[in-house]
Amino acid sequence: MTKQISRRRTSTSGHPGQPTYGALTPEELQLAARNHSLPLEALSQDITPPGLHYVLTHFDIQFANPDPWHLRIHGAVERSLELSLAALRKYPEITVPVTLECAGNGRSLLSPRPLSQPWVLEALGTAEWSGVPLAWVLAKAGVRPEAVEVVFTGADAGIQGGVQQHYARSLPIREALRPDVVLAYRMNGNDLPPQHGFPLRLVVPGWYGMASVKWLQSIEVVAAPFAGYQQQVAYRYQDNADDGGTPVSRIRVRSLMVPPGIPDFFTRTRFLRHGPVMLQGRAWSGEGAVTGVEVSIDGKWVPAHLEQPAGPFAWCKWTLPWVADPGSHMLACRATDSTGASQPLEQNWNYQGMSNNVVQRVSVTVE
Ligand SMILES: Nc1nc2c(c(=O)[nH]1)N[C@H]1C(S)=C(S)[C@@H](COP(=O)(O)O)O[C@H]1N2
Numbered sequence: 001m002t003k004q005i006s007r008r009r010t011s012t013s014g015h016p017g018q019p020t021y022g023a024l025t026p027e028e029l030q031l032a033a034r035n036h037s038l039p040l041e042a043l044s045q046d047i048t049p050p051g052l053h054y055v056l057t058h059f060d061i062q063f064a065n066p067d068p069w070h071l072r073i074h075g076a077v078e079r080s081l082e083l084s085l086a087a088l089r090k091y092p093e094i095t096v097p098v099t100l101e102c103a104g105n106g107r108s109l110l111s112p113r114p115l116s117q118p119w120v121l122e123a124l125g126t127a128e129w130s131g132v133p134l135a136w137v138l139a140k141a142g143v144r145p146e147a148v149e150v151v152f153t154g155a156d157a158g159i160q161g162g163v164q165q166h167y168a169r170s171l172p173i174r175e176a177l178r179p180d181v182v183l184a185y186r187m188n189g190n191d192l193p194p195q196h197g198f199p200l201r202l203v204v205p206g207w208y209g210m211a212s213v214k215w216l217q218s219i220e221v222v223a224a225p226f227a228g229y230q231q232q233v234a235y236r237y238q239d240n241a242d243d244g245g246t247p248v249s250r251i252r253v254r255s256l257m258v259p260p261g262i263p264d265f266f267t268r269t270r271f272l273r274h275g276p277v278m279l280q281g282r283a284w285s286g287e288g289a290v291t292g293v294e295v296s297i298d299g300k301w302v303p304a305h306l307e308q309p310a311g312p313f314a315w316c317k318w319t320l321p322w323v324a325d326p327g328s329h330m331l332a333c334r335a336t337d338s339t340g341a342s343q344p345l346e347q348n349w350n351y352q353g354m355s356n357n358v359v360q361r362v363s364v365t366v367e
């Protein structure tokens, strides 16, 4: 099922992935209408309601029948397993609060703009994912000593970069054996919605969303690095089409704010009354704990108050009281994590538009 594929060049005029200038293309609009982001006002909620959590699906959403469905665990293992949903539900269950973000978040802000899903700033969400620890299932199968990676394959298939494929990604064996990586059958306490991977998906806390394979049907332990399209071609930091690049993995530190006041319908410009207002938002990082958030009001940075996150890979809330005086103001927020990384004021460009964690700027008119 998981076909090994060779690397292909995707750089001909107007092809997907190729950077471009100017207005959004009809193809980008088509993707934007299928895949939606988190409305920024939903940053006010600790846990994102499933309908507001961002969605990214490369091919078609699957509507699986849970009865004949089963998960295959095979490859470099002592015992191959075929597990029904009922069998998986009998294993120990964990619940992990996780902030997922698409690696392409912010892509539409880049210039030139890589042709793909044109996210603005909000391709993220935080959910409580419940299911079986992947490490438990791998222990049942018995990982053989030659294992180097684990390959996860979804039921969805399509064509990308000229290559027909099932959506598939791998994890290095040490990541796959982390105790918090979960084979999730519930999101926020309910069965997974179809768009989030019913009946079963992988959730890899701390990694960009592409690692968390939806509609999971096969787990293969392999003795050589996986060469699938979504691993070797997509999701890489590249300078240009011919650069082999380096793989995208952990989520870079980022923060966003709930735009204060009320919006203008068409432009989304914000309007608010003068006087005290509590600015608030969220900050997260897959590389280490968030250690600080600063908020800039008309260019002057001040530290915000940080709250404890629900888990090591869930966003934390930040707040800052502000007394808004009449006029036009520019607000921004910037987070730092325990590795010392903080968000850039101007984004470094890369060919696929990956991990654009530039600071958000919100302009407000105070009356
Ligand atoms: N089977 C499958 N899994 C997938 C994808 C996909 O297209 N097919 N998209 C990936 C990407 S790029 C992201 S960002 C996340 C999005 O997860 P969500 O739609 O539940 O938010 O799923 C990942 N898992």
Ligand SMILES: [Mo]
Pocket: 056, 101, 102, 103, 104, 209, 210
């Ligand atoms: Mo993504």
